[in-house]
Amino acid sequence: MPYTLHKLAPGSYDLKLDGELIGGVVKNGPRAATWRAELLDDAPPDAIPSPFTKVEHRFPTLDAVLAWLGGAEIEEG
DSSP: OOEEEEEEETTEEEEEETTEEEEEEEEEOSSSOEEEEEESSOOOGGGSOTTOSSSEEEESSHHHHHHHTTSOEEEOO
């Protein structure tokens, strides 16, 4: 399952799975920032794509999000 992030604005990305928009990745706050990966739909647990186990997950860095998504890549433009 190849995930990609598509830059929208500083600290904001669309999250796509196999080219389909499924959520977003957003930076929270300017200081001691955390990152949030969030699905668009509140799907039942058996319909949530791996590695998600709930609609929203938080991370200390963008690199941690990318690694958690299996080495997702950022596509600019």
